[in-house]
Amino acid sequence: MRTDGGSGPSRGYLSGSWASILGLEANAGPLTNFEVLNFLKSKGASKDPTRVLADLAPSEYKVYDYLVGTAASNQTREKIDEFLEKCKKFDLAKAEVLNILNIRPSSVVETYSIIEFCDQRLGDGVEELMQIVEEVFPAPSTEPVNEETINEAAETNEN
Amino acid sequence: MFYLSRIEHKLRVPPDLHDRPIEEAIKGELQKLFVDKVIANLGLCISVYDIRSITGGFIFPSEGSATYTVVFTLIMFRPFVGEIIAAKLKESNVNGLRLSVGFFDDIYVPVHLLPDPCHHVPDSARRDSVIWIWEIMEGENFIDWEDEIRFQVHSITYPPIPVEPPKDSKPFSPMVITGSINSDGLGPLTWWNEAELEVTEEP
Known part of the structure; x- marks a missing residue:
């Protein structure tokens, strides 16, 4: 029933009709980049260059590599809860909050593309929102410190 | 995402x-x-x-x-329509851009969703490639290979498997994301860092 589509090394494909039989609940909840990264770490993904110890598919490592390069690698569950609490007053849509967490905009102009009708809805509040982002998720100052925390997180997950 | x-x-x-x-x-x-x-x-x-x-x-x-x-x-x-995603440039030709997020690279930005107005020049370093340039008042902004590029999801399609794929066609992609970078805050990140600096310098 599984068909490998087309010619060349393209991605495998599960046909539409089959998928419709399968789907129980297509959307059982969104995940932030942080949560996916955390899940992959809990499966054993780390910066270990040999990549033989963990039971991860090569494609999962690609996702890990991408996420480690995003803002998600500097986030923690507590920080995210703190941010959710603080940005309640802006009355943002769930998708917008999710997008802010994933992208971590560092300037007002970046926020404009994420929040719909940002001007009308937030007005000057956008500056305050930027401050909260800067406060809760500070930009990584130096690389080595950054590396250490990632390793620590990976270790605690392994235990 | x-x-x-x-x-x-x-x-x-x-x-x-x-x-x-x-x-x-x-x-x-x-x-x-x-x-x-x-x-x-x-x-x-x-x-x-x-x-x-x-x-x-x-x-x-x-x-x-x-x-x-x-x-x-x-x-x-499964990105949602309107979501902003960070990606890297994978291909750049006269038909537009192709972006990659590492684990998925069927992301296309067609010409009409590039920043307006823009034009392209041949890329001397790569064959069949062009460099797209966004023209704004201050000068020219390049879309180059190093920068992180933010795009907005315009649509996602799941093309059916071709029964008889035409010869010499590129590998079939079962999921294609069309992205747009024609809006404020989108495109290479460096564009906006510079813009921010200019704004703070003004007063």
């Missing part, structure tokens, strides 16, 4: 796995079947998140495999 999708599936577990713990055997089979595969309208499967229930285990006549009904959860990559 990522979603959980709960799925029920009748899974066949071949006889050579029957000596392993059932959950482990089923997880392995699910991973083989779904990880790095596109399911139409659900997206690209990243990982098997958990297994909710396993029932059955019936062996049909003339079959060695045991068939289980499994309910499980997958992590899917």
Whole structure:
């Protein structure tokens, strides 16, 4: 029933009709980049260059590599809860909050593309929102410190 | 960007796995079947998140495999329309840009969704490539290979498998994201860092 589509090394494909039989609940909840990264770490993904110890598919490592390069690698569950609490007053849509967490905009102009009708809805509040982002998720100052925390997180997950 | 999708599936577990713990055997089979595969309208499967229930285990006549009904959860990559995603440039030609997020690279930005007005010049370093340039008042802004590029998801399509793929066609992609970078805050990140600096310098 599984068909490998087309010619060349393209991605495998599960046909539409089959998928419709399968789907129980297509959307059982969104995940932030942080949560996916955390899940992959809990499966054993780390910066270990040999990549033989963990039971991860090569494609999962690609996702890990991408996420480690995003803002998600500097986030923690507590920080995210703190941010959710603080940005309640802006009355943002769930998708917008999710997008802010994933992208971590560092300037007002970046926020404009994420929040719909940002001007009308937030007005000057956008500056305050930027401050909260800067406060809760500070930009990584130096690389080595950054590396250490990632390793620590990976270790605690392994235990 | 990522979603959980709960799925029920009748899974066949071949006889050579029957000596392993059932959950482990089923997880392995699910991973083989779904990880790095596109399911139409659900997206690209990243990982098997958990297994909710396993029932059955019936062996049909003339079959060695045991068939289980499994309910499980997958992590899917399925951006929503309007989402902003960070990517890298993969191809740049006269038809527009192709972007990649590392694990998925069927992201296209057609010419009409590039910043307006813009034009392109041939890329001297790469054959058949061009460099797109956004013209704004202060000068020219290049879309080059190093920068992180933010795009907004314009649409996601799941093209059906071609019955007879034309010869010399590029590999079939089961999931295609069309992105737009024609808005404030989109495109290479350096464009906006510079813009921010100029604004702060003004007063």
